Amino acid sequence: MPIQTESNLIKKFPPYLFARLNAEKLAARHKGEDVIDFGMGNPDNPTPQPVVDKLVEVVRDKKSHRYSTSKGIPAFLKAVSRWYDRKYGVSINPYTEAVSVIGSKEGLAHLGLAVINRGDKVLVPSPTYPIHHYTVVIAGGKLVTVPILDGPEAFLKHLDKAAKTRPKPRMLIINFPHNPTTTCVEPEFFKEIVKWAKKHQVMVVHDLAYADIVFDGYKSPSFLATPGAKEVGVEIFTLSKSYNMAGWRVGFAAGNPKVIASLARIKSYMDYGIFTPIQVAAITALDSPEENLRKLAAVYQERRNIMVDGMNKMGWPVEKPRAAMYLWAKIPQRYAKMSSMDFAMMLLKEAAVAISPGSGFGSLGEGYVRMALVENKDRIRQALRNIKKLFS
Numbered sequence: 001m002p003i004q005t006e007s008n009l010i011k012k013f014p015p016y017l018f019a020r021l022n023a024e025k026l027a028a029r030h031k032g033e034d035v036i037d038f039g040m041g042n043p044d045n046p047t048p049q050p051v052v053d054k055l056v057e058v059v060r061d062k063k064s065h066r067y068s069t070s071k072g073i074p075a076f077l078k079a080v081s082r083w084y085d086r087k088y089g090v091s092i093n094p095y096t097e098a099v100s101v102i103g104s105k106e107g108l109a110h111l112g113l114a115v116i117n118r119g120d121k122v123l124v125p126s127p128t129y130p131i132h133h134y135t136v137v138i139a140g141g142k143l144v145t146v147p148i149l150d151g152p153e154a155f156l157k158h159l160d161k162a163a164k165t166r167p168k169p170r171m172l173i174i175n176f177p178h179n180p181t182t183t184c185v186e187p188e189f190f191k192e193i194v195k196w197a198k199k200h201q202v203m204v205v206h207d208l209a210y211a212d213i214v215f216d217g218y219k220s221p222s223f224l225a226t227p228g229a230k231e232v233g234v235e236i237f238t239l240s241k242s243y244n245m246a247g248w249r250v251g252f253a254a255g256n257p258k259v260i261a262s263l264a265r266i267k268s269y270m271d272y273g274i275f276t277p278i279q280v281a282a283i284t285a286l287d288s289p290e291e292n293l294r295k296l297a298a299v300y301q302e303r304r305n306i307m308v309d310g311m312n313k314m315g316w317p318v319e320k321p322r323a324a325m326y327l328w329a330k331i332p333q334r335y336a337k338m339s340s341m342d343f344a345m346m347l348l349k350e351a352a353v354a355i356s357p358g359s360g361f362g363s364l365g366e367g368y369v370r371m372a373l374v375e376n377k378d379r380i381r382q383a384l385r386n387i388k389k390l391f392s
């Protein structure tokens with residue numbers, strides 16, 4: 001009998017949708033083609049120098065090389081508390097209401113295991129960032145998708161309907177500014193969510209990954225800044241985007257102390273915490289002036305303007321997002337019969353431009369594509385020229 005190499009759980013993970021695109025991208029690069037890559041939301045700019053300097057300083061200290069703490073070193077957790085107070089006027093007890101995560105993807109993956117029971121119904125938008133779906137799959141919960149493309153008002157109506165179904169939903173995972181659709185909300189929306197969650201006794205997880213990538217004066221609200229939010233949920237934040245620290249793997253979850261305790265408990269069995277020098281350097285990032293964040297957002301805003309204007313000019317309509325580092329566009333009318341995967345493949349092969357098919361974010365993403373603004377202005381202009389040539 002052959003050895004068993006796949007669990008029933010692993011079989012529930014479809015082959016990575018982006019694998020085909022990535023293989024094609026690699027092949028094109030091998031042929032010497034210059035692929036302009038809007039595929040992954042992987043920030044192209046470097047981590048701020050003071051953060052790098054702090055890492056180097058601490059890593060030289062021989063005492064910093066031992067196991068760290070899974071929950072996060074107290075100094076990091078205190079920095080999280082300062083960050084919430086300064087940015088949102090939210091009071092977070094660093095010892096009971098915050099935990100470090102090895103990037104929010106890890107935090108979200110383990111959060112499901114820590115709070116969902118097998119068969120529990122969990123509401124998640126579609127389309128969405130994949131771990132929001134897969135944390136439910138990993139935990140053996142019952143995933144129920146909620147359409148997000150019609151906007152926040154319609155989303156709330158869908159939630160009301162979902163709350164009336166039986167068994168009752170146990171958890172809701174949301175993310176605003178939203179990846180991939182760039183949907184934004186106002187504080188009033190979170191008030192409705194808290195009211196709904198209290199009424200139906202549903203736990204809420206809010207992913208605030210794009211808190212600082214905001215344009216044209218828009219301010220993205222924190223879920224935890226909503227009165228009563230801490231009674232029903234937690235918020236998760238990553239340093240990947242705001243501080244160009246995607247490779248460092250550092251973030252945190254904060255909010256309801258019981259949920260935080262469950263997440264910290266499961267993590268204490270899974271990991272030994274983020275390398276201490278990274279946690280110390282992350283404090284430098286969290287304490288850095290807001291002005292730096294405005295400069296970072298301005299870079300994405302300029303790229304957004306060039307890309308949106310260029311696309312609209314060539315007859316590919318796309319809206320200007322108010323936040324996040326993406327454009328979310330319908331496949332152009334004349335290619336509307338193609339799947340988003342085939343359209344993305346065509347753009348890669350014939351225009352040397354890599355984008356993400358909407359179907360990679362859930363079935364309701366079909367018909368759309370996402371572009372991550374992680375190439376500089378000149379390369380964006382080059383991509384526009386390539387696409388225009390393909391379309392003409």
Ligand SMILES: Cc1ncc(COP(=O)(O)O)c(C=O)c1O
Binds near residue numbers: 102105106240250
């Ligand atoms: C909504 C959202 N959450 C989380 C992440 C991942 O963040 P991290 O690098 O902290 O795992 C991403 C990355 O693209 C994202 O878009």
